[in-house]
Amino acid sequence: MIDVIEAGLFTTVQDGGRFGYRHAGVPAGGAMDAWAYRLANALVGNNGDEAVLEATMAGPTLRFRVEAVVAVCGGDFPCTLNGRTFALWKPMAVEPGDVLEVGVCRTGFRAYIAVSGGIDVPPVMGSRSTYVPAQLGGLSGRPLQRGDALPVGVTHGRRVIGRMRWGLASAARRYIGGKTKTVRAVPGPEYDEFTPASRRQFFAARYEVTTQSDRIGYRLSGPTLALVREREMVSEAVVFGTVQVPASGQPIVLMADSQTTGGYPRIAQVAAVDLPILAQARPGDFIQFQPIGPEEAMWLYKEQQQRLARWIAAIRRQWEGER
Amino acid sequence: MTVEYTLFPLCEYAVTVRFSDRIDEDVNDIVHQTAARLQAERKEGIEEIVPAFSSLTIYYDPLMIDYIGIGAWLRKNIRRSEQAVRRSARTVVIPVCYGGEFGPDLPDVARFHGMTEDEVVALHSAGRYRVYMIGFSPGFAYLGGLSPRLATPRRSVPRTKVPAGSVGIAGGQTGVYPLATPGGWQLIGRTPLKLFDPHREKPSLLAAGDIVAFQPIGADEFARWSEEHD
DSSP: OEEEEEOOSSOEEEOSOOOSOGGGTOOOOOOSSHHHHHHHHHHTTOOSOOOEEEEESBOOEEEESSOEEEEEEESOOOEEETTEEEOSSSOEEEOTTOEEEEOBOSSSSEEEEEETTOBOOOOBTTBOOOBGGGTBSTBTTBOOOTTOEEOBOOOOSOOOOSBOOOOOOGGGGTTSOOSEEEEEEEEOTTGGGBOHHHHHHHHHSEEEEEEEEOSSEEEEESSOOOBSSOOOOOOEEOOTTEEEOOTTSOOEEEOTTOOSEEOSOEEEEEOGGGHHHHHTOOTTOEEEEEEOOHHHHHHHHHHHHHHHHHHHHHHHHHHHHHO | OOOOOEEEEEETTEEEEEOOSSOOHHHHHHHHHHHHHHHHTOOTTEEEEEEOSSEEEEEEOTTTSOHHHHHHHHHHHSOTTOOOOOOOOOEEEEEEEESTTTOTTHHHHHHHHTOOHHHHHHHHHHOOEEEEEEOSSTTOEEEEOOOGGGOBOOOSSOEEEEOTTEEEEEBTEEEEOSSOEEEOSEEEEEOSSOSBOTTSSSSBSOOTTOEEEEEEOOHHHHHHHHHHTO
8 A cells, every 4th residue: 555645736546548438428537648657557567557646746755664676757746755865767776654745847738657566456347547526446436536445456575676777768758848849730621621820820829828727638728810701510429639729719628537428629639659758747837749651650669669568678788687 | 311421630549520510410310320231340559439419530559550450440430331120229218307406497498388297297207309419517418308388598607506407408519417517497297216436337327329318207107217227
């Protein structure tokens, strides 16, 4: 078990997502920044799809009642273990009684706290991810609260003593920083219905992430976008990264917990390769959309998956050396 | 009828097949027929087939199949000479306790149309409603078939909390709230059934393509249902 001493701003249990229920109106959800999530899991020696904690802006304080390996990946959150600085993007052994404090994020917005064995809440509809709008998954379908106790899964069994003297190179986290985030996006199904000026603006201007932004969607603020001709849209599928434009003309980027269908014109689709960048944007940051084609987006996504697989393979080799 | 459709990539792992850009029962029949055929012909790497009003979206693993492969598979399985067949759709009867504390807007809806409350209930429960699609929120069914005589504008001030199971009218639409959420629909009743239950094998009570009938029940029956099914 892990005791939650402080919950942080908005900390939820997340895994790789809840698949197979879009026909029932349930989105895939899961970790917003899949890159940091996967690496955090790999760093603690997990198989890959175990549940972790997703911290937002201000992290939790946790006391371990078990021996485990812990890693924190994602935004630059100052962390301490029993008061001593704890480096991100590297595995660390903890013992019963140890206290991990994840502070207030300096750059980026979200961190993934992985524990060997995973956070072992009961899966709901095939996933441990918390989906707050329907109060399902995670810990009673809600963010953590002070006083919660989190069950931890069975670990890989081998005792890890002391500190591991390795971690991920800074290349793994280069996407995190910067107040203006450049995010590549493919013109969406209704792109051609926007006025030429709106189409130009969308890719030329910067859009600010407003405070009305969460796991469901980010409301952006910037030049108003307009259709050539208003028309009644028939609701169709939308996914993580869909940029839709309601009547206000201010775009909304749908995030991991967005609804499965939408009825607003879609000006763009953020390339999957850049969703981790978006997940690390905080209110007040700016998004600069950069146009790319669907083939390029696909190629970049595959290339990123291969890169991730190489990082994970390298981590596994390190682990073999530890045991 | 010759079926025309367009294919476009929604993102790296999903493609949408669009048959029309309006809401139409025949088009929706073709959506469901096509979804059923694709489901039967499913191959490795195809993850989800999700019908909407006049389109369907196929989610797949891009590391197993590419967009060209998906396109070829779709073109092979979508027949140009599709007939909109009225299938023997499943009918789901939803018991509803109309009016009173469960349907606080029933008096307003009746007044708006110059009807009695009983007339509104009779008209609403006589209808047969098609589930065009599930979306918006878990288990939420977009229903077609509301009598134009019951079309009522939304409330000017939405409620901050509408209880799960509430049956409402918004413009020309009727529907049931699966979850307790804020909402602006005119509430005319409530069902004791759970439209969405994550612990059921099929979490959503309704599926796209179903036919819904509302069955009026009394407050005592509502209480009995709630007890039996909780």
